[in-house]
Amino acid sequence: xxxxxxxxxxxxxxxxxSTNFTCSFPSSNFYALxxxxxxxxxxxxxxxxxxxNGDEKKKGRISATLNTKEGYSYLYIKGSQPxxxxxxxxxxxxxxxxxxxxxxxxxIIKP
Amino acid sequence: xxxxxxxxxxxxxxKGKDVELRCDPISGHTALYWYxxxxxxxxxxxxxxxxxxAPDKSGLPSDRFSAERTGGSVSTLTIQRTxxxxxAVYLCASSLNNSPLHFGNGTRLTVT
Numbered sequence: 001x002x003x004x005x006x007x008x009x010x011x012x013x014x015x016x017x018s019t020n021f022t023c024s025f026p027s028s029n030f031y032a033l034x035x036x037x038x039x040x041x042x043x044x045x046x047x048x049x050x051x052x053n054g055d056e057k058k059k060g061r062i063s064a065t066l067n068t069k070e071g072y073s074y075l076y077i078k079g080s081q082p083x084x085x086x087x088x089x090x091x092x093x094x095x096x097x098x099x100x101x102x103x104x105x106x107x108i109i110k111p
Numbered sequence: 112x113x114x115x116x117x118x119x120x121x122x123x124x125x126k127g128k129d130v131e132l133r134c135d136p137i138s139g140h141t142a143l144y145w146y147x148x149x150x151x152x153x154x155x156x157x158x159x160x161x162x163x164x165a166p167d168k169s170g171l172p173s174d175r176f177s178a179e180r181t182g183g184s185v186s187t188l189t190i191q192r193t194x195x196x197x198x199a200v201y202l203c204a205s206s207l208n209n210s211p212l213h214f215g216n217g218t219r220l221t222v223t
Contacts, residue, residue: 034211046212049209049211051209089154093209097159099144101154
């Protein structure tokens, strides 16, 4: 059974502060890593797909890095804003077409 | 269409009735997933279709649940003899190979 761990489970951050959280996953047969943002009462929305070791992707104030050898990825948010409040999900995709979801990190931005 | 379309958006049904939920994926997407989100919970995997391969049904919670995907496009999730614990938002997503999943807006199912 493939286990994907995201930490922390939840996080309260003051508006304007920067933050980061982690996704750990089994690296055997790894193919790609997906990050999604899931706002309350909406559907998950893709942020990044990363495949190569050392990949770094950026979208506005949000960026992510990937280490495929040790099986982890970090998501960074710079200068948090209230609209960043959401649950952030990671999901590694494996060569047998399995997509395994983490339980998510719930981020709450305090104004 | 531009995105994944799900219908109906809301469904209220009586306990014991059968329901059908429909998903119209993005044209050309070979992979189609069904998930559900019960109140306060995360994403629960139900079933996955990939091209012409046999579907991965490992997430279906009971034999009251079934799904099909006709012609590699539209998918229908059927729940027979609905129970109150089936109340949830049912999400469909499609993708091409390892590209990001595109989710529909979901069907909110309420079993009374």
